[in-house]
Amino acid sequence: MSDNLASPLPAGSVAPDFRLFSTTDQTLSLAELKGTPVILAFYPADWSPVCGDQMIFYNQILPTFAKTGARLLGISVDGVWCHEAFAAERKLHFPLLSDFEPKGAVARSFGVYREKEGTTERALFVIDANGIVRWSYVSPIGINPGADGILDALENLNPRVEPEGDT
Template identity: 45%
Template sequence: MAIPETGSAAPGFTLPGMIVRDGVRTDAEYSLAAEVGRPVVLAFYPGDATPVCTAQLCSYQQELDDFRDLGAVVWGISPQGLDSHEGFARDASLAFPLLSDVGGDVIRAYGVHVPGLGLRRSVFVIGPDGLVRWRHVGLVGLRFPRAEVIRDQIEQLVE
């Protein structure tokens, strides 16, 4: 499928996910429709505990309070299962939900699937209105947008 254009409706989805807070794993279903009214950052990443993915998600963790202060939620999405996500979250001290798209349906809906390779490292900022407001789709898997760039995009939505 094609990558959603800026200004278009974000593809809806519900995925299983987990979060580790105060050492306790909590599993839940995460639905984009349930977040209408606030910005959502979707960070698609290829794999748990890989060097670049760890650097990327840890950089977002460092800015998590700023994202929350703007009313935004951050979700990491990859094709690994919840047990893999738990180990990654614990090792990297991540305190935001990691969602599991084992079947790749959401990865394909956002147009970031790469046959034979998995997915393109990508970030989408979904506005409170459910529209794609900003996107960064990596051509090469080693680059990712800095947290400050994403925060600037969210600030423009909430001004």
């Protein structure tokens, strides 16, 4: 991939199903979460400074994500042992999925694999309860994208209904 940002799956695309290891003996698939909005946070590497800050921030705002009914999944090409050490050190309370073998297969299916580096883009996807990508974003690799785009996309999944007045 060049220095240009990747072309992530656009809104309206069906999210490709996948099954990845979340621990050394457990897997999680996107299909298992059907009926639930899902946030996919692809990130380059567990121990990089920006990735650490990004994942810690998402961990801090998990209750906000939970209020929308959404599940957060972190995905990188690091192995499960690396993920387990990183999650324990950073006290993360959401799954980190290993796109390790075949390396980057899920990232490729979402259009966010960095071939030259062998990592993923720093990319975000909000997938609705029916498995449709409703929002995607690729951040410059050294920039923490924060959560504003995620929160806006989640709000658009469940627009607020204003109560009718007594007229």
